Amino acid sequence: MRQILFSAMIALAVSITLTPLLIKVFAQRRMGQEIRVEGPASHQAKRGTPTMGGIAIVVGMWAGYLGSHLVGLRYDAPGVSASGLLVLGLATALGVVGFLDDFIKLRKRRNLGLTAKGKYVGQIAAAVVFGVLALRFPDSTGLTPASRSVSIVRDVGWMLPVAVFVLAVCFWVVAWSNAVNFTDGLDGLLGGSMSLALGAYVIITFWQYSNACATKPAVGCYAVRDPLDLALVCAAGGAACVGFLWWNAAPAKIFMGDTGSMALGGLLAGLSITTRTELLVAVVGALFVIEAVSVLLQIVVFRTSGRRLFRMAPVHHHFELSKWAETTVIIRFWLLGGIAAAVGLGWFYSEYLAAVG
Template sequence: MFYWLYTQMAAEGHVPFLNLLKYLTFRTGMALFTAQLVVILMGSRFIRWMQAKQGKGQPIRADGIERHIVEKAGTPTMGGVMILAGLIVGTLLWADLSNIYVWVVLFVTASYGVLGFTDDYAKVTKQTTAGVSSRVRLVLELAVALAAVAVLILYGARTAESPDLNTSLAFPIFKHFLLDLGWLYLLFGALVIVGAANAVNFTDGLDGLATVPVMIAAAAFGLIAYLVGNYLFANYLQLHFVPGVGEVAVFCGAIIGAGLGFLWYNAPPAKIFMGDTGSLALGGALGAVAVATKHEIVLAIVGGLFVLETLSVMIQVASFKLTGRRVFRMAPIHHHFEKLGWSESTVVIRFWIVAVMLALLGLATLKLR
């Protein structure tokens, strides 16, 4: 909205101060600040309202960590509503709303937030850890992702150097190599988004565990979006230039701000959980940003912690079905370390450190070309 004011007034010289709005870095910083402020201001009242509405709060797995059943019982969920409020307000106020990439990532984020909210609502009202059918949820997630990727393929920006960029897969390290998947990219991109959403959902199991790695990944992809969307930087680093995608950096700034605001209330001991409302939305957001910036493979590196959590669940399920034995004491893997005797804070902080290392590794691929 404010960028529209700049185009209408500052360009004509009426309000020179509005010239600040032409700078992407300024608007990204303001989106971060705005999102954080919105979440913090609504936090206490929203939490009290959720406590009154939810009563017993989020159901805790009966086969989970024993102390969680006692310590976390009664804690309300659906805190993702706070995150979405801050993220959406921050983006709408400071991003260029004529940019197709902004609307695509917002569409995925909001849609997945609604799906997650429906799942959380079912769990709370039925007081069970089983919400909406996983099959139904997966079909809906895939439908949203397919629609988003289709829009990017049809209406995403193209360049003379890479006319097939919208349907191509770029590889880190390799300078100019692109693998044109044609319309198969529609399915590939959708799987990236769905996979990212569910990977963050698996990670959200301890206070603050998913929030900070999401912010770290958002910071990394905010930088990637800024560089890829700038012709000079993209050319210098020998990245594939994607015109207009730099505006997604504002969205990434809003993710960081909303995460910081939520962490104020989610820090141990958590006053509220983000629930599937937050985890699905944030994961879907990261997946959509990766597809928009043409850095899908880099997402697997930057978000390697989420990949590890997902693999631990897949390995556990496969092993138990095939051999009747479990590889981990409990999956996802963060619970495995708790079973080994690590305190919750130790698991969370060490996973944060791993997330930082993986993000730096992912960013290093930008120069190794």
């Protein structure tokens, strides 16, 4: 528990102090966000706001994770794990893809960076490397960071062939990185909602550690490799989001850009795979699912009927165009994110009670 707190505190300190430095550097270099012309009129005033603040989140995550391990040396705590490094590696790789997207936007002074094909190539390449490596590095009990079994709250026993597993990982990583990316459209919306989801995963991973089959074999125990180390990753990621949110809350002084949103999407995807909660994450992160589904429905309805289901997608823009104040949309979506995280935790715990009862 001490290491988890250190991870959060270090990540928070790094993120909240690095972000204003990025604001100053990017403002001096006039590296400001371009705004969609068809978006809400109120957003045009945000043109030129520094972006790529996700760099602070990624650096904060790594600092919190590695820093907590350095502190943990005093208490003979376990060192870094394959699971933790793989999840952070996936998040960082997707952050690099997002950085390239942001950089192209800034360089060419437009709201379009990488092409869709370019993004998919980057996302899939990162997912393939993660999927292949996640089936390696068995621990003393034979557990690898990921499992080829289908998982809901834990493995259910339906084993996938390796090739199918890697394809499933590619789909999962692309889906979650884009779902989280869609949510990043209002000041502080993604930072606040992601900190709630990662906070839920701190509890989930710590509970898995407290009831791990490797140390406490019993009915209802969890066969997860490195759950405590994954808790450090969750704590660092959530705290880094909170530190960034200090500067990103409305009116935002900086945006995280695709650098941050794609990294956070990869983080959530990687955590769900390594904790064996691939389907549970759809409940914990239900807000991101709603945002992605709203975009999908908008496209399908428009192509089939020529009409728009929403005034604008993702759905948070629909409410803005329905005359909701931006802060009202943000706070209500945070509430939805908090409710989703609580429901996910409730489902996780009820499954444990059912397993032991």
